[in-house]
Amino acid sequence: MFRDFNEVICLGMGGSYSEIAKDKLFKKYDLYLYQRSLNSIRECIDYVDENSNAIAILPVETSYKGIIRETIDNLIMTKNQNIQILAETVVPVNDCILSKTTEFYSIMGLIANPNALAKCKKFVKEEMPRQLNVVMAESMDDSARLLSNYNLTYSIIGTKKTAEIYNLNVLKEHIEDDKDNNRRFIVIGDAQTVQTEKDKTSIVLFLDDRQGALMDIVQVFVKYHINITHINSKMMNNRAEEQAVFIDFDGHRNDEVIQRLLQDLELYCKNMRVIGSYSQF
Numbered sequence: 001m002f003r004d005f006n007e008v009i010c011l012g013m014g015g016s017y018s019e020i021a022k023d024k025l026f027k028k029y030d031l032y033l034y035q036r037s038l039n040s041i042r043e044c045i046d047y048v049d050e051n052s053n054a055i056a057i058l059p060v061e062t063s064y065k066g067i068i069r070e071t072i073d074n075l076i077m078t079k080n081q082n083i084q085i086l087a088e089t090v091v092p093v094n095d096c097i098l099s100k101t102t103e104f105y106s107i108m109g110l111i112a113n114p115n116a117l118a119k120c121k122k123f124v125k126e127e128m129p130r131q132l133n134v135v136m137a138e139s140m141d142d143s144a145r146l147l148s149n150y151n152l153t154y155s156i157i158g159t160k161k162t163a164e165i166y167n168l169n170v171l172k173e174h175i176e177d178d179k180d181n182n183r184r185f186i187v188i189g190d191a192q193t194v195q196t197e198k199d200k201t202s203i204v205l206f207l208d209d210r211q212g213a214l215m216d217i218v219q220v221f222v223k224y225h226i227n228i229t230h231i232n233s234k235m236m237n238n239r240a241e242e243q244a245v246f247i248d249f250d251g252h253r254n255d256e257v258i259q260r261l262l263q264d265l266e267l268y269c270k271n272m273r274v275i276g277s278y279s280q281f
Helices: 017-029 041-050 069-075 114-119 121-127 140-147 160-166 213-223 256-268
Strands: 007-011 034-038 054-062 083-092 096-099 109-112 133-136 154-158 169-172 182-190 199-208 228-236 239-250 271-279
Touching (some): 017 054, 017 083, 034 041, 041 054, 041 083, 054 069, 096 140, 096 160, 109 114, 114 121, 140 154, 140 160, 154 160, 160 169, 182 271, 199 213, 199 256, 213 228, 213 239
Parallel strands (some): 007 034, 007 054, 083 271, 109 133, 109 154
Antiparallel strands (some): 054 182, 083 182, 096 154, 096 169, 199 239
């Protein structure tokens, strides 16, 4: 499946978690593709939408924030309706203090982007100097590049992969506030997947917001004894009367029972899109 592509799009660079997820997936599937890094989820999805030879690896869920709506919202709006989720993986979060020096207690400055600082605020407050000089950066990669302009008392927040890329020392690991935080990533592209022994299907249903609408949907899953693993909804175009319901459930779209399930679901919604059947992590 993946060997029909020649390019992979990652969100961010310089040791981003999207790059780490890419490395993990490439090792699993024994792949090597040319990597292009873009700065936003929307840019990544638009690129795949316009280039059928590309796949993208994007964050879709975190332990502490839940579903990343920007990924799903843009995925369901692609012009190419054949773009779907092809695979998933989970990457443990391990934010680190990185520096050119080897001595943590000599650190007096920190370069980081606002998101990294927010995730690690407890460590920064309790373990780093009170008079810490904080320099704001746009991204993890931007932090690493800016570090070359500062002396040995400065550090950045990054990953172990960032340290490898920029030849930095890892002074402290797991500085994030939430020690059990994981990120789930998906691979999207224009391709068809094959059934495995443990598959998941993701769909979006477009419903009128009427009493009992969601119960009707759930009862179809009960009828076919299909396990729902995730469900949530959002307003479409900020109109409460139109709802998009996102559902993950066990099984592959090519399974006979799933095909019957999907046919029945169409009776209860205005429109439906299968956004992927893929092997569960």
